[in-house]
Amino acid sequence: MTTEERKSLLARRDPIVWVVLGISLLGLLLICVFGYLLLGGNGDGETVTETDGTAVPPFSQSTPVSSGPQIALEAAVGGSAPISLTLDAPVFLEIGGQTLPITARYIAPEAIWEPFSTADDTAVWVYGTIVNYTFGLPGSEANAALLEELVQGDPIVVRTKSQAEYSFTFTGSEMMGSPTAELFSQNRPAITLVWLGEA
Numbered sequence: 530m531t532t533e534e535r536k537s538l539l540a541r542r543d544p545i546v547w548v549v550l551g552i553s554l555l556g557l558l559l560i561c562v563f564g565y566l567l568l569g570g571n572g573d574g575e576t577v578t579e580t581d582g583t584a585v586p587p588f589s590q591s592t593p594v595s596s597g598p599q600i601a602l603e604a605a606v607g608g609s610a611p612i613s614l615t616l617d618a619p620v621f622l623e624i625g626g627q628t629l630p631i632t633a634r635y636i637a638p639e640a641i642w643e644p645f646s647t648a649d650d651t652a653v654w655v656y657g658t659i660v661n662y663t664f665g666l667p668g669s670e671a672n673a674a675l676l677e678e679l680v681q682g683d684p685i686v687v688r689t690k691s692q693a694e695y696s697f698t699f700t701g702s703e704m705m706g707s708p709t710a711e712l713f714s715q716n717r718p719a720i721t722l723v724w725l726g727e728a
Contacts, residue, residue, distance in 0.1 A: 568610055617693060622652040622664060623686040624722070625675045631664070636713075653725075660715040662687055662695075668726020676702065676724055685720055 622629045627650075635656040649669040654662065666672040683699040697720040712721055 617659075617689040617691050619654050619662060619687045619689050621688040623684075623688070625678055625683070627675065629666075634665075655713060658713060658715065658721075661713075661717060661719040661721055663713055663721045663723070665723045665725045668724060673724055673726060676722065685722075687720065 618633065619631050622631055629650055629652040631652050631654045633656045634653045649667050649671055651667070653665040655665070666676065679699045681700060685697045685699055687695045687697070712723060
């Protein structure tokens with residue numbers, strides 16, 4: 530190939546090379562911008578406080594959620610910058626034709642969920658469970674009967690502080706020896722009800 534032929538061949542590919550190069554640079558720029566928005570900045574100019582990833586409720590463990598402020602949760606995921614979000618706390622649980630007020634309780638991931646004293650007509654929400662809402666029902670005979678009367682397909686409704694309503698369908702129950710970390714898993718939208726009595 531002569532020098533003239535090479536110049537001619539290069540001249541014909543020039544527009545394609547520039548278009549590919551331009552698209553590549555635009556893509557790289559977009560990745561950088563989205564990366565910054567997701568990991569580097571929170572979009573409103575405020576800084577996010579560093580935390581060790583442990584969520585601690587801003588209220589006592591037995592304060593009703595309905596009287597408290599919106600709940601803020603900060604956590605670092607996989608060594609990235611902490612992410613701050615506001616939880617829409619549940620305030621009422623409708624189950625088996627009854628509406629139960631909800632009280633929040635913080636339970637550390639490594640802790641054992643022990644029975645506790647609370648009103649029999651109050652459900653206890655495990656603070657921070659928002660994908661798989663996890664509630665405990667005090668170990669009274671009335672609550673045991675309420676859960677035993679549920680049949681597959683019965684509705685369970687969670688109402689939140691901001692008036693949102695989340696409907697679930699009862700699919701079944703199982704006996705457990707003692708609560709496990711699996712109860713608190715947040716990998717799928719669901720509701721988990723735990724009767725906190727002795728069988």
